[in-house]
Amino acid sequence: MALRELSSLEKFLGLKKPNKYSTQGDKKVPVLQSNNGPALVGLVTIACHLVKEAKRPELLGDSAESRAVVQQWLEHRVTKLEGCTKEDVKTVLKDFNLYLQDKVYLAGNQFTLADIFMYYGIHSLIVELAIQEKEQYMNVTRWFDHIQHYPGIRHHLPPVAVLRNRIYTGRHH
């Protein structure tokens, strides 16, 4: 999974030569061998490296604050979205929904690597949601739909239909 995400990121960044990755450990942590230095280990570490290689530093945030916010959500992705229980999923979505209430992207008004990797990570959760749940997490759904239609992002993932027209208005029982 992680390797497909990195390969999708490479395509989005327009990197000409695809890298070769291996994995290590039970959790299959991605490893990037490089010709001129030690190997890089870890999904977030490698993703940030690719962004720098493509000379797109703005994807890591354009100020110290937004860089910290981007790193925080990348960390959230690899610590909280992996291996969570059903109860955890509800909390993760509820909190994420509240966070996105007044934001277009995770770091505010600017699209960053955090949006890309939270989208990749949350895709399997969104696929499972019933229509009513998508309504319940409206801000997540709006953000998700926005990112999946962002040029060059989706790649290895199937599109998820989110409500275009609000069939239900308000909370229904």
Next chain:
Amino acid sequence: MTLFVSEGNPHCLKVLAALEVTGAKCDVQYVNHEERVVPFLSRPALPALLLPSGLHLFSSNAICRYLFEVNGQDSSELCNQWLEWETTELQPALIHALHMAVLQGKGSEVSKVLQGPLNYLDQSLSKKNTPYLTGEAVSVADVVLWAALYPILSDSSLALGERKSVKIWFDHGAAMHSLQCAAQKVLQGKGLQGMKSYMQKQPAPQSSQCRDTQPCNSSPA
């Protein structure tokens, strides 16, 4: 800028140490473990940093990284890698170990839980000839790892076994006034027992097997 911390919370040791090391200007507020500081999180998350823009950071590593960056020290790729390792590999083992040592009185089993990450750290340190994780100078990665490991490694009763490179590296940190000062604030000179009331409020750590039996995308029955 305001940093919210609580006594006895091991994650707060990291940010207080980073604050001491960088000398960043920031108010520090001590709150209860249960205090919900970050408005969008349903569970209490400490430490938290209220940024000048009004946004909250709720990850201790992101806070440390930010404090270093506003102090003019950007994190390198190697630094990123250690920070990612700390959250994904070391923390789950550490939480498990602290739970056993502080709440279950099973200090003798801590060594088994931590041997994987500690051996990895030892091998990485012994492979290179630098005193610190990323080179000749202290980086945010050293501060985060020192602070994370401080409660465990400074407790001599745990008998974790001899790891020469880890010991030399850790002793550099343990000797620093900034780290000792942060540890005193969080542990109150009580060592591992200083974390007891915090640990009692935390959910019991999931064993790694749970991951495989409860995938997060399993559909409701």
